[in-house]
Amino acid sequence: MSLEARYKRFLSYRADARKFTPFWHVTVPDFVKPHPKPIDLGAGMPNEGLFPVESVHLNVLDHPFEHQDYGFRSPRLHRDHDSRPPKETSDAGKPAPHNERDLVSQKFSDGSMVDIWRYEPAGSSSIPIQSGFQYNQTRGLTPLVDFCRDFISSVHPPAYDEWDLTFANGSSDSLFKVFETLSDHSTTVLVEEFTFPPTLSNISSTGATAIPIKGNSSSDPEVQGIDTEYLANLLDNWSESEHAHLPKPRLLYTIPTGQNPTGMTLSLAKRKEIYALAEKHDFLIVEDDPYGYLRFPFYDSQNPRFNPYEHGGYTIEQYRSEVLAKSFITLDTSGRVIRCETFSKVFFPGLRLSFIVANKYFISKLVEFEEVSTRAPSGVSQAVVHNVIQKWAHSFDSAVEAWLSWVMKVAGQYTHRRNVLFEALQATPAFQKGLFTLVPVSAGMFAFLQLNLDKIPNLDKPEEAMRVLGYKFMEEGVQAVQGVNMAVCKKFSFHRSQFLRVTYAYAANDEELQEASKRLSSGLERLVEAYAK
């Protein structure tokens, strides 16, 4: 059965009806002998000589926070350019740079900047301005698309052959396009009971209905995440359930690794169970994986600063084959998984660059939609990512390895931050008093602080208490997200809603994480006081 025959019924009516007539297409009869070097007066593209930028030079780091090692402080590179005295460093023979301009001059002289030139010679692996900054293929610039294909083949190889990928403008845009293509008013979408609210807007905008799936926050990695027994039961008994009036689900949306907001990661066993349910009940799995590469062991209070990314604890191969959670797409024999990846968390968010991996039929439909909406993502963003990775590749056996090496450095930083936060939180009075518990996390940027409101005397209305807690946090000077605000259905999730989502991604340094922990604790203690009266 062809992909189209199998999956056409999953298209939204808008995607199915979409017609796009390219105005270039001409069928050429055999008797026409085309000129080998035609001059194009057809395409309305400005010549690259008209672009005001002739070349771009990127000052790229060897590892995150490398600037902290510099022997100088600069207001343009350092947040704390006043407060810390520079350390003396020197590099054999070369005078240490005194400021950021020196540094960049030196890096430019020694060829360690990453360049984007107007042109590149044939055979070069870099993207030039001529193509990168020009009108370009909607699905993405070929060299970077090829890299991402290689990357997926190596790291999350789909369990079938007829897959493909397309770029989009960041995770939100990927999901917007996926739901625009695969859901409408006749679609029921299963979602984790707590999830990222803008995705719910994407779903509801198409007319589809989102139904929450019960999940577990647990210290047992085999229990964390979607409750598969609940899910199987719901699907087996759909027509007797409270949702019988809705069509049986055609999509399941999950953030299976470092889930937002719970921080939970689905075990491999659970992924297999969910995939088996998808096969049995014929639904698609939309796997949203922005955090998967930020992978680490559970926090160990006996060894609070243990970080396997330091001192070569993981090889690239170990990271690739053992550390990373297995994507649903590696279990996908039927082509029913749509995997969404992004460069936001491992490169930077301002690129607005993501990609979607799925079967060729779905990808062709996504590209059709892109052709009449956003078209190609920023060529500047693509050229930056591609040329940086290709530069790094000189020091590795492949570009994929080079990219994994950087990603591991970022993961190492997240591991450290997670450790610092957990250590600081566990030292607080509020933790000692059992006002909150830390659910272990093995991926991502979020910690799940389970609030034990039942420990607080006189507290009978949890919703009101969470509001009061919010005010206390405002006064103490710390911001956290209340889990209840990320529930798909507050009523459904009421008993599991008293938690905070806390991130360790953004703080400037360890001290901020430690200070924030104290403020969280103070806020909770003041909540107790508020109810003590």
Place this chain on the structure above:
Amino acid sequence: MSLEARYKRFLSYRADARKFTPFWHVTVPDFVKPHPKPIDLGAGMPNEGLFPVESVHLNVLDHPFEHQDYGFRSPRLHRDHDSRPPKETSDAGKPAPHNERDLVSQKFSDGSMVDIWRYEPAGSSSIPIQSGFQYNQTRGLTPLVDFCRDFISSVHPPAYDEWDLTFANGSSDSLFKVFETLSDHSTTVLVEEFTFPPTLSNISSTGATAIPIKGNSSSDPEVQGIDTEYLANLLDNWSESEHAHLPKPRLLYTIPTGQNPTGMTLSLAKRKEIYALAEKHDFLIVEDDPYGYLRFPFYDSQNPRFNPYEHGGYTIEQYRSEVLAKSFITLDTSGRVIRCETFSKVFFPGLRLSFIVANKYFISKLVEFEEVSTRAPSGVSQAVVHNVIQKWAHSFDSAVEAWLSWVMKVAGQYTHRRNVLFEALQATPAFQKGLFTLVPVSAGMFAFLQLNLDKIPNLDKPEEAMRVLGYKFMEEGVQAVQGVNMAVCKKFSFHRSQFLRVTYAYAANDEELQEASKRLSSGLERLVEAYAK
């Protein structure tokens, strides 16, 4: 009457129904005293120290094709790095750069590169990586949004106060969002009878119907473009017309300056007529203006290389107030014009950066849609544009002037290219024989070659002849767009469809334009031969 009261009825049913619940929003009671410096553990944003790029340095030109003046040739900067010997140049005291690396080193040393640093001191006009490359406001980075507001206020000031703007990801994306917001199956959209086909896909995707408006290709600037008499008649007699079964039009979509594909520019008198019709019949005007800044006088065969942009023929003030065609929005007293601008043609297409100017109510609805779709455009693209303009601003009275100065240089290049092409075409045998006429253009990147097929003996089927012409062009080695392929309704536009859209934007140099002209002529002469039998 408020904007909402007046314009709510124009929203598509999808835009009207859209709900977006921000999960941050909290109303804070007065008794809460917020901490002055809260630590944010809420927002899932990676710290800028985790980004692999610490600074970006742009080699920016003083004028287009500046590289042709360099005293060296390089495969990374020059397309013709082999064929032309370098000219000797020297700059008092400084050794001339030998290659591209020298050039960039020198520019970096003398501070003429444009920089994007990780941080910028307070009060700096540059966008730093810290904000530019981070998650950011959907409508665009504030410094660049502010610049665009200043720019519009100066160059195309709306004739009312309650206007605003938002960025999007290029013209196609702007139009996608505008039609998504303002049209559905209950909407009739009037469009120029020849237009850019992807926009027709945007319109039809929403369920709306596009109805063509007859236009004139004329050498009289007062007659060029939309036939306003036809339009008035159509609207006045809608219920007796062939379109009586359709709702009366709510939108009119126009590319009024350097129209694609016809190259026509609407006179100010026509713009006023069309605006008056919009007021009378209560429709909105979607003004798509990617080419407006590429403005020049009609070609003068008596003075074929006349270029007012050379030798200071136009001051910036003249260009701003006299040369530029008046945007519909400068006539807009009611807030019914949606003006779409883009950086694609005057900066470069790969930015994927555009902006939409409209009344605040419509802009808020557009931003609502952006929030649940593409979110912000590339921060890299925005930081590049902004910091380049701010750098140039040092040499001018304002950033707006600096930007206009660059734009004029690009317009000057297009003027030259238009001149070269027209001169070459008019020298061809096909032109001499009257096989085609050149309709004068005063803006944009397209020339309108009216084909005089009636001059060709034995040619009775124009459609077949155009196909044959296409094959001849393929063999001669020249590509042009056949106007018929850009008709909204081939039947409606049949008698006005025998033209070619030819662009002078992309050719590498004058010689390519001249050679292409010869090939066009040969193709046409071979068409005559084909019918001579």
